Amino acid sequence: MTDYQAVLDTTLSHIQPLLLSGKVADYIPALAEQKLGQFAMALHTIDGKTYTVGDCQARFTVQSVSKVMTLTMALQRYEDELWQRVGKEPSGTAFNSLTQLEFENGIPRNPFINAGAIVTCDALFSRLGAPIYTMLEQYRRQSGNDKVVINKKVAQSEFEHRFRNAAMAYLMKSFGNFTNEVEEVLWCYFNYCAIEINCAELARTFSYLSNQGYCAQSQQQLLSAKQTKQLNSLLFTSGLYDAAGDFAYRVGMPGKSGVSGTIIAVVPGKFTVAVWSPGLDKFGNSVAGIAALECLSEQLNTAIF
Numbered sequence: 001m002t003d004y005q006a007v008l009d010t011t012l013s014h015i016q017p018l019l020l021s022g023k024v025a026d027y028i029p030a031l032a033e034q035k036l037g038q039f040a041m042a043l044h045t046i047d048g049k050t051y052t053v054g055d056c057q058a059r060f061t062v063q064s065v066s067k068v069m070t071l072t073m074a075l076q077r078y079e080d081e082l083w084q085r086v087g088k089e090p091s092g093t094a095f096n097s098l099t100q101l102e103f104e105n106g107i108p109r110n111p112f113i114n115a116g117a118i119v120t121c122d123a124l125f126s127r128l129g130a131p132i133y134t135m136l137e138q139y140r141r142q143s144g145n146d147k148v149v150i151n152k153k154v155a156q157s158e159f160e161h162r163f164r165n166a167a168m169a170y171l172m173k174s175f176g177n178f179t180n181e182v183e184e185v186l187w188c189y190f191n192y193c194a195i196e197i198n199c200a201e202l203a204r205t206f207s208y209l210s211n212q213g214y215c216a217q218s219q220q221q222l223l224s225a226k227q228t229k230q231l232n233s234l235l236f237t238s239g240l241y242d243a244a245g246d247f248a249y250r251v252g253m254p255g256k257s258g259v260s261g262t263i264i265a266v267v268p269g270k271f272t273v274a275v276w277s278p279g280l281d282k283f284g285n286s287v288a289g290i291a292a293l294e295c296l297s298e299q300l301n302t303a304i305f
């Protein structure tokens with residue numbers, strides 16, 4: 001049997017020299033307050049055990065990892081319609097790039113770049129009576145912590161600096177690919193990004209991705225096994241934006257990053273792992289986080305290939 005705790009302990013000692021590498025996200029003032037040097041990692045197996053290393057009490061906002069849950073909830077409600085409005089291809093551009101959107105007629109390349117997540121949010125917004133509360137409740141159920149909250153300071157700070165995301169949303173609206181009021185949907189999107197969690201809770205929240213769509217904490221079949229396989233495939237090709245190829249090569253798992261310095265990764269049939277370390281590379285992905293997942297993958301010899 002694999003000694004996951006020993007693997008995590010080895011991973012921590014391996015990434016120590018990288019803890020001060022990279023820069024914290026500074027394009028949102030509230031995120032710029034994060035400090036370099038922090039690290040946490042948690043691995044949740046499909047038989048329900050959680051292993052942790054580092055500061056797993058530390059709480060951080062999920063940021064773009066929220067895009068996975070937004071897509072999951074949209075897929076539950078209207079799969080076919082969604083794929084008319086957002087593509088499935090890697091973008092090869094930064095997460096907040098605007099250029100492709102203009103010459104591809106307001107249809108974002110995939111649901112994980114900002115434009116794709118915002119349009120998915122718009123789709124979900126049309127179907128949910130209380131979109132922010134519904135999402136928060138879902139995290140509470142899946143994480144096993146009914147006290148998970150939204151960091152309102154981060155949400156507000158993102159909203160006040162929403163210009164690029166607003167530009168994307170209005171551009172999509174000009175192409176007829178946006179239904180609701182842009183500002184209302186953006187507020188919802190920023191609240192989703194600002195859900196605050198720790199690494200162990202995050203690994204549990206996304207455990208359904210390694211367990212054929214079933215979440216044991218909430219006892220919900222969130223997606224069918226087929227949809228889960230499809231979502232993992234999209235994460236593999238697009239979860240780390242224009243660094244997805246490098247991540248695939250180094251780690252060999254579907255993954256999703258967020259600018260708080262968190263990344264989730266999945267080995268279907270085995271585990272979901274969450275890592276957090278705020279120093280980011282130029283693509284907006286955690287330097288120590290990617291190195292930790294690479295180290296984990298090498299030790300376990302268990303990427304998806």
Ligand code: DON
Nearest residue numbers: 063064095193257258259284
């Ligand atoms: O939309 C934004 O700018 C952020 N709330 C989320 C961006 C993000 O996490 C990109 N991921 N690496």
